[in-house]
Amino acid sequence: MNDTPLFGAWLASRKLVAAAGLFCALSGVLIFWLYGLPGEAIAYLLCLCCIGTSFWAVLSFVRFWRKHKILRKMEEAIFVTAEDLPETTTLIEEDYQHLIQRLVRENRQRQAAADSMLEDLTSYYTLWVHQIKTPIAAMDLLLQAGPDRATEMEIELQKIAQYVDMVLQYLRLDSTDKDLVLQRCQLDAVVRQTVRKYAKLFILKKIQLVFQETKWEVLSDEKWLCFLLEQLLSNALKYTPEGGKISIFLEGETNLVIADTGIGIAPEDLPRVFEKGFTGNNGRMDKKATGIGLYLCRRVTNLLGHTISIASEPGVGTQVLLGLGRPQFDIE
Incomplete structure (x- = not known):
């Protein structure tokens, strides 16, 4: 709707109603004419149809414009809630609002789950960094002590490998594909x-x-x-x-x-x-x-x-x- 004129968009959304109103008006004029009623009666009917149609058109356009304005404002807002949606006037609009509200709820749940996972990962990596620094520091000291500490260095290196493997398994546990293969072993x-x-x-x-x-x-x-x-x-x-x-x-x-x-x-x-x-x-x-x-x-x-x-x-x-x-x- 961004590139469509507001009036044109409103007219397109009401074209069936407008066509039905025009058909009723023309049908009334035709019936009056076939029955030979005076021209004043036909003019009176047309006048009433025009006044009623104009009143309906203005009211419908104003309500359409207000909804459009509210929705555009919600689109531009950083935070949007389903409760801010404009009041519904038809069953279809109400259905759309229910659909939107459900999508918003599901999106909030997904966002909460993503935030929780991110918080867990941040917490884990913080602990992991402190954990892996210990064998690295120990290896540095063993290197300074000389080549006769090779066995102890291998053990510290093994700890680093274990911590790396642990973080990989931690990530796999939270993935959708856990690569699980059950077999006899x-x-x-x-x-x-x-x-x-x-x-x-x-x-x-x-x-x-x-x-x-x-x-x-x-x-x-x-x-x-x-x-x-x-x-x-x-x-x-x-x-x-x-x-x-x-x-x-x-x-x-x-x-x-x-x-x-x-x-x-x-x-x-x-x-x-x-x-x-x-x-x-x-x-x-x-x-x-x-x-x-x-x-x-x-x-x-x-x-x-x-x-x-x-x-x-x-x-x-x-x-x-x-x-x-x-x-x-x-x-x-």
């Missing part, structure tokens, strides 16, 4: 793959690993299951002191347990360990903790249809129990 092979990744850290911290073979074939996504086990094993290594022990074994028929002899988790912190950003008492002591690892573990188990729970006692250790039975959804 050997649990022992997945566990060994994860343990090999942290072998040097086990050696450096002199932590004993007790792994009881499960000989179990699970239905899961091997890539996501690897990521899940890496997060849990990384946590166990982080909070288990030198000379401690980490055990991996099968409990019952479907539960994989990762148990450590670490510092444990305070009872008041246990209900919240899977909350995003929650670090608890251990996290406050460990300045590098971000409260993202276990949150991602819960997200991944939900994605895979598995379950996860934690039991812990301060000063004794922590047990993470993964329910790896048949995923809780149908496979198509």
